[in-house]
Amino acid sequence: MAGGFLxxxxxGTQSALLVIREGDPPSSPLDVCVAADCLEVRSGGSRRAAALPAGVALAPASCRGLRPLPGGGLHLRMRLVRPPPAADLVFSLRESLKPQKNYVFYCQSCGDIIVKDRKFLRVLPLPSENWSALVEEWCCHPNPFARSTFHPQHDDCFLGDTFFLLNSGNESHVPESPMCSSDAGHHASQGVSNLKSKENTRVICKRCKKMLGETVSSDTIKYYVTEVIIRPSEASFSPTPRSQFIQSVVAQCLVELSSAKSTFRFTVKGDNEKIYILIWLLNSDTLLVESLGSSSSDSVFTLFGDTFMPSSGPVGTWNAVKVLYQTCIKSRNKDDRRESIGFV
Structure with missing residues (x-):
């Protein structure tokens, strides 16, 4: 049996979709057995069985809609007798940062320390990025906060939707990227000058040269949540694969923003304000589990995707969000829309 099953x-709907990954067409007839607490698939002389996660029970009599999808295996829908408990999908950054505790900030790409043993007296959420525009709609007179900006003091940490602001103070772990003087001499137009000025505010990791954020003012740095890992000073640091980290952070951001702002459509922009991808959040109540891949012995459901699997042993289940996305890159088909899963 070549593939596994998912x-x-x-x-929310107390339903489940079983996906059996087989060859197209299957190399031999399949026998699928669905019980309340387990699943079993037989093909030829091979057998694959798995126990369901604790707290989950299926309704075998509800199985319907068995159909093969080209390149996508066999799909079978069913109802749940008992759904898994609700997941707490609070954005981890806001939950983990607390006042009066020491933290270390690491570069996510290489693990280099960029801020060491920083204690915050205040950890405060920032208003949404469009708060000033909303004030203009509410006021019948000129916006009194039009030029207001938020500058944290040395012991402050301000949290945005996708970034956080720190007072740079005498911090020297992450230098600013200098503007190349030879390049500057060849560009005299105002547009290019503004672009160079923007590039000159980038905050770069000293070791791997990855962009971690940007300078907002002479004493304020904006770090992006996708580029920095924060750990308590007493905790040990272990690297996380880049793809796994990005998926987790983006998924948590989507959950937080959709619940706080009642929206399901998002864009992903680069530091140059260019839009790279459009995202529609389909659902955030998914529990995703996958078979380990043993063809002869019983197994349990494990984490979806080879990128997330350890070399051996089961790892349990994952909460996930499901999204529909469309790329905005010229080389891509403009009508190309795909579904994807992001782990929380």
Missing amino acids: LEIRR
């Missing part, structure tokens, strides 16, 4: 559970 179970996508929806808490």
